[in-house]
Amino acid sequence: MGAVFVLWAVATLIFFGIRLIPGDPAEAILGGPGSQASPEALEQVRRDYGLDQPLLVQYFTQLGRLLQGDLGDSYSLRMPVAELLGNQLPGTLLLSALALLVAWLLALGLAGWSTLNGKAAAVVASGLEIAAAAVPHFWLASILILLFSNTLGWLPPVSTNSADGLVLPVLALALPLAGFLGQVMRESMLNAMTSPFALSARARGEGETGVLFRHALRHAALPGIALSGWAFGSLLSGAVVVESIFARPGLGRTLLNAVTLRDIPLVTGVALVSALAYVVVMAASDVAERAADPRLRAA
């Protein structure tokens, strides 16, 4: 029920939000820069796309279509939105999922290393995490291309479907996220290492590494899991930048083009799919949290 409300709110906000910004979608449909649309052509486009109807009629028409699962046709790409999303979604999901995984591994690795290596390591790790979290995607992506493509020549600057093309975009998305996750994970890992159960484990003769893996890891994971739902949302917005820079087809790049072109059906479609993905991931992170934390299961 909550999910349905979120989706309705998203569709409504997008519909009216886009109309509030000045500019005529009919003009945009006809090509934008350098072209001067004839009145007849604009009329035709308005009729074809129902833009000549009163705003409220357009709104309810669109809601009615959405209820039937019809996302409509994109103005700018002249294809059914559902088909477009079907083409673009897998690429973005793969990118986001890999970035989330890499961010987790990096954050846990750094947290574990700093926990085992004392005060100085903690300062270094914290500095790295803050720096990573503060880096904008745009800048990071450009630096990665400059370093790994232009200077070293190891990886392609354009992300094709090949595996090596995925490395830089995944890193560009994962590094800032790893910074965020690492901060909270290291904190609770340190707490766990000094807690009574860690003490008793050591008393039973368990080594530091064993304590870390058998006990502290689970504690460190908890805030990370809780944050992962939010993180996934931030990955989708990061994808807008990263997909454009690495010329990767995907949901983010689609959204950017669609907003620029006032492509209302396409913007709505991308927003709905993102909202849905967000809802699903939030639910999944809830479940994961319960699995990792027995206290929540009891409650």
Added chain:
Amino acid sequence: MSFAFRTPRRAAVAAAGAAAAVVLLAGCSAGGTGSEENAGEPVSGGNLVYATGDAEPTCLDPHVGGNYPQALAASQYLEPLVSKNDDGEIIPWLASEWQESEDGLSWTFTLREGVQFTDGTPLNAEAVKANIEHVQDPETASSTGYLALQKIESVEVIDELTLKLNLKAADSALLESFSMPWVAIQSPTALERSQEENCAAPVGTGPFIVEKWVKQDSITMVRNENYNSPPADAAHEGPAYLESITWKFIPESATRYAALQAGEVHVIDNAQPDSIAAAENNDVIKHLDAPRPGASNRLELNTSKAPFNDPLVREAFVRAVNVNDGVSSLFFGTAERSYSPLSSVEPLGYSDESLFGYDPAEANRLLDEAGWTERDTEGYRVKDGERLSLEFPVSTNQSIPAEQSLFEQLQATAKEAGFEIKLNLLDLSSWYGALAENDYNLVSAPYTKVGPDVLRILFHSDSTVPAPSGYFANLSQVKLDELDELLTKGSETSDPAERAALYEEAQKIVLEGYYILPLYDQQNHFLYRSEVSGLRALPTVSTPTFYDAWLNS
């Protein structure tokens, strides 16, 4: 050379022979300018990767809508009736000869023989008729092509290869219009398909065929093995050397250049000034500078409201901004200052440098004379309690970063004379919105069209009337009967000398009235790897053509 061939049929064959001679000459001269390197034998085969930074077309049929991204792609698979050579003269392409009637109200075109569209449909008079009707049909929703063919009233098929166009009024720009990719000729059989189908894979007579279009990724084009219709200035005959072209969309300019450096792509467009400067020091990357025709890039001064309704203030503004220093520093010497309303590639362009010199003292004097004598605490001039303030909406989709920086420098120099410039960076639709609401004093808007008739679109008072969308092209909002008359006459006069005189007079009025501040040509820079040979830009709207190009391994 006149572009109207008032010759009987036999003589036209001689003209075609002369055109063939032009082919050879142009082949040599092209070798002298663009592709003197790797002057080895052309190699057949290979896949060339082109990366465009222009928007992805919404439709690959340039009749629909009609913008530059479509022209870029369509130049590889569609061909127009005529072309232009490097001297700006109209030369045969799909049409072998043409003739204007004495009164200018009808034109007869004869088509090249033995040409087929890639779906097997023959190129004939019926096919061209179907194309003109397709452009004019409101269902097609054509904008650029529609404007270009606006004066055509009806099309008569005389025989298999001859057709006659009847016009509503004489049109001296007709051949220039027919040279543009936005009215290129497509297979009438293919045009009968749905618009979706035709947008996805238009069928033409060009050297390449659209095979596949993966949205937001690339278009794949393959060689047309039966190709036999190159323009009169092409360097060879028969099919193209390249086996295929991958046309990639890479929106981010730094990535595009990185991909070129890495050898993942062979040619990029929309090369930015910093990349061009970097390429100068790179042995494997070459530069092709092909400014677009039509209007120069310029600031238009909105004369419909204060403060630019006062000619003194307009001149003061022009004298107050230091354009030259900004252009040379921000564009790394890749852009040349213009003093004309028309692009430097337009033979009829007229320029007057003396009107646009940077002169702060004169700017201050003019503002005093115009009554803007006081200054407020921030140093801006004030009159009757109003600050001398200018709204300047900038489209971030159309102005490259270097140009946006230039505008900031103009803002800084104008401040010294007491002008406040409010730069508003907007996305395209918001930018259109600001123009439609007359919410601007300054604006920079590109316009590409072959020939000086673009002046009529930009400065005729008819163009101040907004289309239903709110857009109008006469953004300086000049309304002068004298100018209207010159532009209308110019569009109807085919006599070259008279036409040139009319357009020169019109440009003088535009420049001397300080309706615009010319900046530079519309930037159109291509960078390509040295293994690419024979690349050139068509002299019509400066789109690249890969027909004569080959890859050295």
